[in-house]
Amino acid sequence: GENVEQHPSTLSVQEGDSAVIKCTYSDSASNYFPWYKQELGKRPQLIIDIRSNVGEKKDQRIAVTLNKTAKHFSLHITETQPEDSAVYFCAASTIILTGGGNKLTFGTGTQLKVEL
Amino acid sequence: GAVVSQHPSWVICKSGTSVKIECRSLDFQATTMFWYRQFPKQSLMLMATSNEGSKATYEQGVEKDKFLINHASLTLSTLTVTSAHPEDSSFYICSAPSLAKNIQYFGAGTRLSVL
Numbered sequence: 001g002e003n004v005e006q007h008p009s010t011l012s013v014q015e016g017d018s019a020v021i022k023c024t025y026s027d028s029a030s031n032y033f034p035w036y037k038q039e040l041g042k043r044p045q046l047i048i049d050i051r052s053n054v055g056e057k058k059d060q061r062i063a064v065t066l067n068k069t070a071k072h073f074s075l076h077i078t079e080t081q082p083e084d085s086a087v088y089f090c091a092a093s094t095i096i097l098t099g100g101g102n103k104l105t106f107g108t109g110t111q112l113k114v115e116l
Numbered sequence: 117g118a119v120v121s122q123h124p125s126w127v128i129c130k131s132g133t134s135v136k137i138e139c140r141s142l143d144f145q146a147t148t149m150f151w152y153r154q155f156p157k158q159s160l161m162l163m164a165t166s167n168e169g170s171k172a173t174y175e176q177g178v179e180k181d182k183f184l185i186n187h188a189s190l191t192l193s194t195l196t197v198t199s200a201h202p203e204d205s206s207f208y209i210c211s212a213p214s215l216a217k218n219i220q221y222f223g224a225g226t227r228l229s230v231l
Contacts (some may be wrong), residue, residue: 032218043209043222044160089159095218102213102220103150106159 002027004092006107013080014115021110023090024072030092032102033066033073038087038109047088048075051095080114087111119143120212122223129200130231137195137226139210145190146212150220151183154207166193200230 003026013019025033031052036044050057050064050073057064061080066073077084088110093102121140129135139149147168152160164185165173172185184196193212197204210223 034220041207041225041227043224045222046219049219102218103162103165104160104211104220105162108159 002030002092002105004090004105004107006090006110008110009108010111010113012113012115015080015082017080019075019077019080019084019112019114021075021088021090021112022072023074023092023107024070025092025105026071027092027094028068028071029094032093032095033064034091034093034104035062035064035075036089036091036106038089040087044089077112080112082114082116085112085114119214120210120221120223122210122226124226125224126227126229128229128231131201132199134196134198135200135228137197137208137210137228139193139195139212139223141191141212141221144212144214144216146193146214147190148213149187149193150211150213151185151193151195152209152211154209154225156207160209163195166195168193197228200228202230204228205230 006023034049037047038044048062048064050066061078063076090107091104093104095102123138149166151163154160163178166185166187168187174180187193207225209225211220213220
């Protein structure tokens, strides 16, 4: 099955700096890569996703890059703010367009702390 | 608003009792739903895939007789933790994929504490 590794496990940055979180996956059939932000005791919130037919996607301060050949993808947060502090999870799955849904395999998570 | 509703949000029970958790898709139909378990400071681990009208598919190491899943309709899946023990204390989260949007929506989670 799919295996997703995520680094670093913790990341501290100064407010206004950039943060980068990296993930690798093992299953070449995976074609959907979402990133989730989870605050303590809350549900994971989708912040951005990318599909395998695209190499990069950006949404305001958040961007994700995908290298299918190397099987890795990264989350980039620019101009970090204290409210960005949370745990971030990457995930990988194979989109099934008909019938069932997409089974997600999650990375181990990154605790991001944005310091004033 | 939330498109996947999960109840209860928090439950405390005595060891040996059973607890039922409900997961509902509110404005779309879900033939498949997923149940995850998350221990403190750890990632979400898939427990099982709930399939409407058929048996659930369990991940390796998850006891199907202990974690009963019923997907009775296109909008409701339930997870019953039978004969709960303290080691079952965890955060249980369901999700449902919207095929129209190709996005997976998560419930708010259920924090289970077994005394």
